[in-house]
Structure formats: C-alpha cells, structure tokens
Amino acid sequence: MKILIIEDEVELLHNVQEFLEQESYLIESATNYDAAVEKVLSYQYDCVLLDIMLPGGNGLDILRVLKKEKKDQPVLILSAKDSVEDKVLGLEIGADDYLAKPFHLSELLARVKSIIRRHMHHGNPVISYKDVTLNPDLRQVQIGDRDITLNRKEYDILYYLMLRPNKLMEKTTIAETVWGDNIDQADNLDFIYSQIKNLKRKLKEAGAQIDIQAVYGVGYKLI
Template sequence: MKILIVEDEKELASSITSYLSQEKYICECVNNFAFASEKIDLYNYDCLIVDIILPDGNGLDIIKNLKKTKADTGIIIISARNSLSDKITGLDIGADDYLTKPFHLSELNSRLKSIIRRRSFAGNNEINFEKIKILPDFNQVFVDNTELVLTKKEYDLIMYLIINKNRVVTKESIAEHLWGDNIDMVDSYDFLYNHIKNLRKKIIDAGGDNYIETVYKMGYRLSNNN
C-alpha cells in the first residue's frame, strides 16, 4: 500500500508517517504543491492524504488533476478550515473524506482503512483479529464463528479498535468517533466505559479472550498480550 502525504507542516506529516508506517504502509511525504504534482504524475498511489492550504497552491487542484488521470486513488482531505463549503467542494471534486485539524491519528487511520477497503475488495472484505472476524459489508462480527449481537455503537467501537489494533486508542478519540465532534458530552467517557464493559463481556461469552486492554488513564488497546 502506497500513500502520499501532502502536508506543509513537516511535524504533522512525520507524525502521520510514523503512525501509518506501523500499518505496513509505505508513506511518502511532500510539503508543497509542485512536488505533489510531480509525484502524482510519476507514481501510482493507493491513497492521497492532502492538506488544502499549501504554500504554493491549493490542495483541491491536486485532487482535480489526480481525478483526471488516476481516478481510482483514494483521497482524504485534511484541513484546518472547518467550513461546510470547503467540505462540499472537496467531496464534490472526488475526495472520499474530509478531516478537520486537529484530528486523532487513530481516526485518520480508521478513515483511511475504510477507503482502502471500499476500493480494493469490493464486497469481499474480512477483517480478522485473533478469534474475532468482522464482515464490514454486512455489519457482522463473529467470535469463533459465533455471531455477536451488538448495538450500532458497540459495532463501531470494535471496528475502531480492530483497525487501530495493538495501539493505544484514546478515550477522546473513541468518544468523537462514536458520537461525533459536535457533541460536548463531558461524561461520555463513562458511557464509553460501559460500552467497553459490555463489549468485553460479549466477546468473552462467545469464547474469545479479554482482548480489550485498559491503558491507565489514557484509553484502550486491542491486543493479544494477556
């Protein structure tokens, strides 16, 4: 999997690279419009992560050019501008997703995986982790071939954890992923705790292990260490 990151903030680009590299993705970073156009002309990428505001151009133009030549590349816009018109324009010209800065790396990873999944194995997906198997196209989760009966939020939660498996996923990022970032729910972490508790119980009851590890104060991690 090759990913091109177009981001003028070097530090942010390096964070993204370092997070995504652990997923065995090959990441390349460019920090301006000219380099980005050049790279796109020369090579093929599976996905493009692009900032709209670049020192020498507009990220939207990169997307337009890319769509003309290599229409099957997945595109995620990352922008500091949270304006609806930008979002609509970006999605209109062919971007797959739009993330507003500052975002959680785990959220970016989740959106990226979802795009790649949609593009590469249409209708034939399976995500596995230890005894857990998820069929995203059918919203089904199995543990040892026993189907789990999950609520929508529990499903979103296990999906999010599996995509970011073996990583610490923060409570804040999960809460935003589940309830959206418009919600100023101070006590949503308590609700999150309850969801985790229920999910653990359902997985264990179906024959799985306690894969969801609590990371002190920070959040949770899906792992097979225990």
C-alpha cells in the first residue's frame, strides 16, 4: 500500500514516514505545493496525508485540483489549523478525514487504515476472492483455512490484484504501486516477472482457486 505525505515540516515528515514504513507502507513525499500537485495528478495512492499550509500554495487547493480532475485520491488532512471552518471546508471539498497537529502516530495509523478500508475494501476488514482471503491490517494471506507466507512484494502485488479481480492491470501501474513512483524511470520492468512467477507458484502449491494471467506486452490479470 502506497501513501503520499505532503508536508513541509521536515522532522514531522521523517517521523511519520519512518513510522509508516515500519508498518509496511510504501511512502512517497512532497514538501511544497507544486511538487504535491504533480504527484497527485501523476500517480495513484492508497491514502494522501495532506498539510494545509505549504510553501507555494494551500493544501485545500490541492483538494480542489483533485476534484476538478476527478482524481479519486483518499485524503487525510493533517494541519495545525484546528478551526471548525477549516475542518468543514476541507471535508466539503473532498477530504475523507481531518487530524489536528500534534497527533499520536498510533491515531494517525488508525485513521489511515480506516480511510483505506472505506475506499478500497468497501468497509470490510478483509478482502476475499474465491478461496483466498487477505487481512491487510495483519498482512495475512489465507487459502481456505491455511496461512501462506509471501514476501513483501508478493503480498503487495496480490493485494493490488485482489482488489481488481478479472481486470487487466498494466505492468507500469503495478510497478509504481508496489515499488514506488520513480520506478517508471527504470530501463525495464522485468523484475516484476520474477515476483509474480514466485507468487503464482505459491498459490498453485497451496491449491488456490485463483491464478495470475500474463498478457504479453501489457500486464497481468487475476483470474
């Protein structure tokens, strides 16, 4: 799962990033308005943590840009501005939640999980398709009643595809989601193949009723 932190306070940015990385999230960041707008319009995130006061612009204007461009990016506002007016305006524009600074990292994590669950899982704590079940909070995968062990990339690929069964997903989009935004600058994306090959093998060995189909030159589809 990939999170974008839009925050100009360097110490806070680093603290939040380090904490969320320990929780196995992939973190991207932007420290000013222009960089943030470029990120949210170019890439997709499971959750955006958005500061209101930014060098070069206002975080609420980023929400307006997302709304204008019809980009469905889940957003949690993080701001020292704790007035009712700011909260209401942010939520009206399109934010999903509002957390005032200073905050406890444990509460931040709970809010992030709640937002992702509402957006990606339709409120369900687990994701199921055929006989495979993922518990994102525990990063646990079960086939039937058996646990299977996946490495971080294998799990993230399966999670991404489980949310989109029977949909052909481009290789570049999978790479950006699992490896990070700048992966689109790589010479090639052959490294995805080895991870999916191992994932397919583990699913087959566990007797899963799902498989990952490669569409040559395009991407992959969960079937």
